Amino acid sequence: xxxxxxxxxxxxxxxxxxxxxxxxxGFINKAGQEVIALQFExxxxxxxxxAPVLQNKKWGFIDEKxxxxxxxxxxxxxxxxxxxxxxxxxxxxxxxxxxxxxxxxVSTDKIxxxxxxxxxxxxNNKIGIIAPDGTEILAPKYDLIRKFDGDYARIKNFERWxxxxxxxxxxxxxxxxxxxxxxxxxxxxxxGTQFGVVVQGExxxxxxxxxxxxxxxDGLAYARKNKKLGFIYTKGNWVVEPQFDxxxxxxxxxxxxxxxxxxxxIDTKGNLVVEY
Numbered sequence: 001x002x003x004x005x006x007x008x009x010x011x012x013x014x015x016x017x018x019x020x021x022x023x024x025x026g027f028i029n030k031a032g033q034e035v036i037a038l039q040f041e042x043x044x045x046x047x048x049x050x051a052p053v054l055q056n057k058k059w060g061f062i063d064e065k066x067x068x069x070x071x072x073x074x075x076x077x078x079x080x081x082x083x084x085x086x087x088x089x090x091x092x093x094x095x096x097x098x099x100x101x102x103x104x105x106v107s108t109d110k111i112x113x114x115x116x117x118x119x120x121x122x123x124n125n126k127i128g129i130i131a132p133d134g135t136e137i138l139a140p141k142y143d144l145i146r147k148f149d150g151d152y153a154r155i156k157n158f159e160r161w162x163x164x165x166x167x168x169x170x171x172x173x174x175x176x177x178x179x180x181x182x183x184x185x186x187x188x189x190x191x192g193t194q195f196g197v198v199v200q201g202e203x204x205x206x207x208x209x210x211x212x213x214x215x216x217x218d219g220l221a222y223a224r225k226n227k228k229l230g231f232i233y234t235k236g237n238w239v240v241e242p243q244f245d246x247x248x249x250x251x252x253x254x255x256x257x258x259x260x261x262x263x264x265x266i267d268t269k270g271n272l273v274v275e276y
Contacts, residue, residue, distance in 0.1 A: 105134035138168030
């Protein structure tokens with residue numbers, strides 16, 4: 001039995017898939033050809049030009065030709081990002097480069113992975129951000145920073161939420177009891193019991209709304225008013241009045257909606273295009 005998982009996030013010369021057969025793992029290409037022999041106990045996806053592999057119960061990294069970049073010496077490893085990875089040895093986590101040299105990038109109470117060129121660090125129970133060379137992008141000042149969604153991340157300080165960009169700049173101050181994803185300069189938010197949308201820094205409350213969900217790529221979010229669901233735009237206006245018992249987010253211009261007994265689909269103007 002061959003179990004394959006295609007690595008789709010990273011652009012190498014050829015796409016490779018993990019394969020396992022008779023308890024040995026390796027990689028094949030799209031033609032089904034074995035390009036890295038099934039010789040490892042486990043393998044991980046390629047990232048930053050290298051893949052983690054387990055041999056003799058130790059982890060190392062290979063290149064796309066199957067040659068060792070880092071010999072298997074680690075107990076656990078995370079993916080490389082911008083030539084930096086997090087690894088564990090003897091119960092201790094730390095950063096390394098592709099020469100397997102240990103990097104002392106920053107003084108931190110917890111080691112965080114790099115993702116898309118950024119990593120969090122923690123000092124005195126506050127979170128900041130560093131670059132792969134250890135440059136401090138944001139001093140540790142927040143109680144929590146959520147994982148970046150594109151170029152933006154939700155932050156929390158003193159039980160209040162806001163949003164920052166990749167430079168650490170607050171695009172929405174941490175003034176809200178709840179906040180959603182950032183889309184087209186807007187995010188849904190809650191102040192006390194009042195739900196609304198923050199549009200270009202200004203909070204626009206929505207009357208009688210008691211719940212809003214994240215915006216989809218169409219710039220629409222479903223929201224609940226008087227126990228019915230409808231859809232609002234990033235500017236805070238209703239584009240589909242609340243009328244559904246259930247709804248889900250738009251994907252490719254269509255959203256599933258429920259009328260109490262059956263599901264159907266509407267378009268972004270609220271027209272029923274797939275019958276209940």
